[in-house]
Amino acid sequence: MALIESILARPYWRQKLWAWWYPFFTRRVRAQGIDFLNYAFETNPPLRIPLAPEDERNRPNIQLYHFVASHASLSGKKILEVSGGHGGGASYLTRTFHPQQYIAMDLNAEAVAYSQKKHILPNLKFQQGDAMALPFADETFDVVINVEASHCYPDFARFLREVSRVLKPEGCFLYADLRYPSGEEEWMNDLFHTSALRVDSMRLINPEVVRGMELNTERYQTMVTQSLPKFLHPLAFDFAGVKGSRLYRDAVSGTLSYRFLKLKKSKVP
Numbered sequence: 432m433a434l435i436e437s438i439l440a441r442p443y444w445r446q447k448l449w450a451w452w453y454p455f456f457t458r459r460v461r462a463q464g465i466d467f468l469n470y471a472f473e474t475n476p477p478l479r480i481p482l483a484p485e486d487e488r489n490r491p492n493i494q495l496y497h498f499v500a501s502h503a504s505l506s507g508k509k510i511l512e513v514s515g516g517h518g519g520g521a522s523y524l525t526r527t528f529h530p531q532q533y534i535a536m537d538l539n540a541e542a543v544a545y546s547q548k549k550h551i552l553p554n555l556k557f558q559q560g561d562a563m564a565l566p567f568a569d570e571t572f573d574v575v576i577n578v579e580a581s582h583c584y585p586d587f588a589r590f591l592r593e594v595s596r597v598l599k600p601e602g603c604f605l606y607a608d609l610r611y612p613s614g615e616e617e618w619m620n621d622l623f624h625t626s627a628l629r630v631d632s633m634r635l636i637n638p639e640v641v642r643g644m645e646l647n648t649e650r651y652q653t654m655v656t657q658s659l660p661k662f663l664h665p666l667a668f669d670f671a672g673v674k675g676s677r678l679y680r681d682a683v684s685g686t687l688s689y690r691f692l693k694l695k696k697s698k699v700p
């Protein structure tokens with residue numbers, strides 16, 4: 432664990448580790464039809480959003496996307512999702528909120544190929560790309576979405592500047608992710624001071640994410656034991672946030688903070 436933590440603390444090696452891990456993970460789980468890679472979300476009392484029968488198994492993960500996306504209107508808009516993973520969130524949001532166009536981008540080419548085969552909708556497109564250099568022209572999108580991925584990036588401030596660049600004036604950035612205390616000060620400084628984006632609202636969502644982790648524990652335990660070699664199980668249980676893992680306990684205690692933020696780009700640059 433200490434070795435992994437010291438690797439994750441260094442931007443260059445963090446980038447290398449995640450760039451190796453996610454394609455490896457996709458190859459291991461794609462036969463199981465895993466469409467989400469997040470810790471999920473549930474309120475108390477339960478959110479109970481209406482879902483199609485085929486979405487029910489992913490309810491806790493969908494609810495994280497639903498919560499994040501419900502802070503702006505997506506209908507008829509041009510949406511970019513950075514780090515869309517296996518595309519489940521992109522598919523759900525496209526079917527539910529009817530954007531004009533939804534592009535979900537990810538560094539992991541295996542995830543993009545999986546999504547292109549699995550989630551086929553006329554206004555939804557998946558493409559490969561790096562959050563550090565978004566492959567889009569300035570002022571292209573009305574809304575940018577980013578769910579539980581920025582902790583993988585080597586330079587978060589650079590990502591925010593990229594988001595700001597591709598957003599239209601008055602565009603909106605909907606964002607959720609986690610940090611340990613060692614990264615919290617830099618995280619907040621980047622969010623509040625390093626780009627043309629202005630924080631509109633911020634909420635700590637640890638209790639909702641913890642409930643999501645609890646709802647997914649059994650499923651994620653099965654996924655890990657069926658897909659990964661035994662020596663990786665302890666690390667993978669932590670990665671998956673199953674009940675009792677260190678990551679789960681840190682989310683319960685508040686050692687780790689999981690936040691939602693809405694940021695806006697101003698009218699005039």
Ligand SMILES: C[S@@+](CC[C@H](N)C(=O)[O-])C[C@H]1O[C@@H](n2cnc3c(N)ncnc32)[C@H](O)[C@@H]1O
Pocket residue numbers: 449450453466467468469513514515516517520536537538539542560561562563577578579580583584585
């Ligand atoms: C925890 S997963 C979340 C995926 C998805 N948002 C979800 O909630 O299911 C993090 C994702 O970030 C992607 N990622 C990591 N580094 C990236 C980068 N530099 N640019 C784009 N995507 C990246 C990974 O490939 C992975 O799909």
